[in-house]
Amino acid sequence: MFKKVLLTLAFILPFASQAATTDPxxxxxxxxxxxxxxxxxxxxxxxxxxxxxxxxTKKEVEKAKKTSSTKVADVKKDAKKDVKATSSKLDSKKADVKKSSTKTKTAVKKQLKAVNVNTASASDLAASLPGIGETKAKAIVDYRKKHVKFKSAKDLEKVTGLGEKSVSSMKKYLKF
Structure with missing residues (x-):
């Protein structure tokens, strides 16, 4: 903003003084x-x-100062409008993000249900268990095919990518 003011003054004042000096x-x-x-x-x-x-010359300098001060005021007004518009856009985007994040959280909570780990498909596991995505669900199914069926939640900790903490969060949704 201040650069615009300085540039305006830099262009107006030299021309005003040149006009006065060339005529005399x-x-x-x-x-x-x-x-x-x-x-x-x-x-x-x-x-x-x-x-x-x-x-x-004095009159021209005064005119230049007046026009530059009005231009400065206009630039300030425009800058304030831009700041207000930008902040309101940011506020609306933040609200949209909050709305979308709450929607997804509630949607995930509604889809959680008890599932049999030994018979469910990878997509069923991903949709039903908290903290389990498609890759971890595939790892569970692959482990189940290579090894013996799961007998307890402790057996799930042997799957790569699953730890004690993640298994404990999904215990209430597990069936064997």
Missing amino acids: TKLIKQCETKYKADKQKKMDCIAKVKKSASKS
Whole structure:
């Protein structure tokens, strides 16, 4: 925001001062050519040009300051609007994320049910047991095919990827 203000001032002020300095030099040259013979008139003409140039330069600088200050105010207003719009978008996205995360949590809790680990398919295990996804469910089925059927929850801890903690969280949903 401040960069915009500085850039605005950097562009306005030099042009205002250049406009004032180019006109007086031309007028001074005109005075010199017009009053070559009369030094007094030439000096009076140059003095008038310098006075009017200093007045016009001051006015132009004041105008430039006014326009730049209004531009600064406009930039500030725009920045505030942008900040408000961005924050409201972020707030709505946060609310959407909260809503979607609560929906998925409740949906998972509703689908949990008791399942026979020795007869269920991998997709049934993944849908019914907490903390079990498709890969862990496949590992359970593969272990069951290679080894003997499961007799207790302790036997499930032998499956790679399952530990004591995960097995204890799903004990109430296990049937043998």
